[in-house]
Amino acid sequence: KSNMARGNLILIEGLDRSGKTTQTTRLVETLQRKGKEVELIKFPDRTTPIGRLINAYLVDKSFQLSDQSAHLLFSANRWELAEQIKQKLENGTNIILDRYVYSGIAYTAAKGLDFQWCKNCDIGLPKPDLIIFLNLINNETRSGFGDERYEIKSFQEKVKTQFELFFNEQNWHTIVVDHQTIEQVEDKVWKLVFPLVDHETTTPIDLFK
Ligand code: FDM
Incomplete structure (x- = not known):
């Protein structure tokens, strides 16, 4: 069984308003069109019992935690x-x-x-085969922050500084999205994803360390 092809674990990360949701949706559609088994998982998953608590925390700033x-x-x-x-990857589904x-x-x-x-608490989780970080150099140009807990410009700047500490991480690729159309970003995402899904992945799923 260990020699069988498995699905690839592909992550799209980024700051708020960087286009993650648009790009993950389009990527899933592209893979489906090519006849690949694929599933989208969004974190936080707000539908589970823990996810409902997280949702309450994010939308209600008076929620104490x-x-x-x-x-x-x-x-x-x-x-x-x-x-x-893990199960889905082993059954050949790309996630x-x-x-x-x-x-x-x-x-x-x-x-x-x-x-x-x-x-520490994430050590041992399945590690993505590919990490694509959608970087916004200047988030001045993008409007549309909602009013959830973290949707404040000064905080987003701090988050970006922390993300930058991962730029040398294995499997990490950064795409600068400023002044690019959805299609241009989509094309860059596809150029990273294609080589992975074009061949059979048989290496064991790596773990986050
Ligand atoms: N967020 C998301 C965290 O703070 N920690 C996490 O582990 C994850 C997965 O939750 F502000 C934050 C990031 C964002 C908020 O995310 C909700 P979406 O993508 O806007 O739903």
């Missing part, structure tokens, strides 16, 4: 789905993730918590 507790909930939300993700451990770490570390502490 320590930064540590909030962080652990986001991580627990990933662990809830970890076994299912596209919209946010994952790097968002988890960057958003909490931006509040001033210890970076390594932030990483």
